[in-house]
Amino acid sequence: MKKILSLILVLMLLLTACSAAFADPMYSLGDRTISRGMTGQDVLEAQERLTYYSYYSGTLDGNYGAGTYRAVSSFQSRNGLVVTGIIDSKTAAMLLSDTAVHELTPTSETYVLSAGDSGEAVKELQRQLRQTYYYSGTIDGVYGGAVITAVKAFQASAGLTADGKAGAKTKDALYNRTANIFNGGIPIRTLGSGYRGYDVYVLQQKLIDLNYLSIVPSGFMATATVTALSNFQKDNGLKVTGTLNDVTRRALWPTTIQLQEEIENALTGTEDDPYAEPTLRYGAHGNMVANAQMRLKAAGYLLGSADGIYGKATMAAVKKLQKDYGLTVDGVLGPSTWTILKLFNTSNAEPDLVDTTKKAATVTTKKLQRGSTGSVVTKLQQALISLGYLSYGEDDGIFGAKTYVAVRNFQKAMGLSVDGIAGTNTLVKINEELGVQYITP
Secondary structure (H helix, E strand, O other): OHHHHHHHHHHHHHHHHHHHHOOOOOOOOOOOOEOOOOEOHHHHHHHHHHHHOOOOOOOOOOEOOHHHHHHHHHHHHHOOOOOOOOEOHHHHHHHHOOOOOOOOOOOOOOOOEOOOOEOHHHHHHHHHHHHOOOOOOOOOOEOOHHHHHHHHHHHHHOOOOOOOOEOHHHHHHHHOHHHHHHHHOOOOOOEOOOOEOHHHHHHHHHHHHOOOOOOOOOOEOOHHHHHHHHHHHHHOOOOOOOOEOHHHHHHHOOOOOOOHHHHHOOOOOOOOOOOOOOOEOOOOEOHHHHHHHHHHHHOOOOOOOOOOEOOHHHHHHHHHHHHHOOOOOOOOEOHHHHHHHOOOOHHHOOOOOOOOOOOOOOOOOOOEOOOOEOHHHHHHHHHHHHOOOOOOOOOOOEOOHHHHHHHHHHHHHHOOOOOOOEOHHHHHHHHHHHOOOOOOO
16 A cells, blocks of 8 residues: 555656646647746647757757757847747747758858857867868857957968858858868968967968978967977078968979969869969959960960060960950950960960069059058058068058057168158068068059
């Protein structure tokens, strides 16, 4: 009899617990406002809808706990609702609809992850950034300052606009086809102490191959890497800065010389070959122009020197080539014209040294000073970063107080007139220090 009574008591306790879990079993989603700590059938329905929309991956228990609260908050954020974490009538209606926005995957091309976002998509972004050495923080699913910095670093290394937002192009580069091309290629951004990323890993591996570095590549540029790079610069007669700038990059990878103009146009190829030759037109200048000119000379379309300047003679030669081969005669060196041009062996033409003192055909002299803005200011700032007069991340395209001080310090160090204005003499001197016509004065 005692055993029977004990069994009955246990059953009563279980029934009590079940009724507590669903204290309001008759409520359906939308019948009432529900918040943390509440239970019921409507909470269970909410969890099911949140699971359907991929915001919730916890237990379907009808208990409005922390996991449900975070899922509701994220759902409200993505669907343009006031983020309260409370399921009111508007949130309930959106949950029950078939038009709500799903929690998007990391590779989605329709949603941009940015500051303030949270959730599994951000966690996946953090994991990928950590795998490629750009991020060393916690995988917490919060798009905070450290993630923004990491995304900017990756974007810079991939030749993308460094805005700190993980949009379609950034995610495609980080997760998909182009990641291996970007990460496996030669670094294109200036690298200095404290930088991290796969391009730092590539630099370290190169220095190891050249017997300047003996650490395990970490993707983080600390003292050992800076010292190794400084020693390489010293041994090769370069300015010892401990930073990877254009001049040092060329010395480390001498068969892949690229001017900034080429780097900016590096992704004009096809999907299968995003590093195809860039489209060149009247006014362009640089080594790629010289390469095209040498091929035009080899084919008999161009006379004179391959000076690296896409002027009238070069445009006329391209048009003649296009006409002869049935192409659109526009004087622009695009993919189709390059296909024909690469058939000609440049050994038939004597290579000419690019004269970096000449101006491009469409560039005019312009002084840069406080208040100036635009891409040319960005290039000035990047040059000053490479030379150690500005800090990483200060290339915002705005000629403000920091850029003004940096220009003055550069002018003082170079024995120029110290006025804080980047005029012709200052820009020419910057080019000389970098060893390349980085900015056309």
